[in-house]
Amino acid sequence: MATTTSSPTTILIAGHWLGAWAWDEVLEHLTADDWRAIPMTLPGLDEQDPERSSKTLDDQAAAIEQTMAQAGVCEDQPAVLVAHSGANAPVSLVLDRHPELVHRVVWVDSGPVVPGGVFAPDVPGALQELPLPPFDVLGEQASLEGLSPEVLERFRARAVPEPGPVLRQPVELTNDARLSVATTIVCCSIPSAQLLELARAGHPMFAEVANLEQLDVIDLPTGHWPMWSRPRDLANAIHSAASRVS
Known part of the structure; x- marks a missing residue:
């Protein structure tokens, strides 16, 4: 496998209801190799923010761009973006706006959004935020395989309601250059053969x-939250993907 001569800055972005804390176990393995990894909490998912329920996908994309700028990301030193689950919407926007700043995007049990895609078009406009559903309901939407009762308890305790605007906003994409960014999909709850067929x-x-x-x-192979069910293996997958020469 071809590798880069130096490790690119890797920005980790978790999906709905989650913040930077969701990557703690993965970071233990990534940083053991002196890998520069930066976990993010997107706008709207900071429980200390009194205006979090009004945050939009544009706010989230802008925050990713700001994190990249603060990390010194540029065309000569592009970043690796790791997007889990619903983080695919703001990351798709960043790819559309700044493909030249991304060395590779790694989708974790996720993938790029189609132009005009909306995560939850049926969410009422009056809904300000969506709390984490009961696990029996969530398990019908996404696999909970590999999550212990202790992990589920932590998930419940630390989850932050997802802002309504994030769920309803269409992902407007206009730059086909995003399609040329090197891409890795880490397939967890859906095998790669099935994903490619779909x-x-x-x-x-x-x-x-x-x-x-x-x-x-x-x-x-695992459930939809591999950062908890298989953190070492996910760290290895991210490391392998990020090290590849495009």
């Missing part, structure tokens, strides 16, 4: 995958 069939959740110019897939 992409070729034009499934709305995966249709954009079929348009990617540089795609690698890594199978990491």
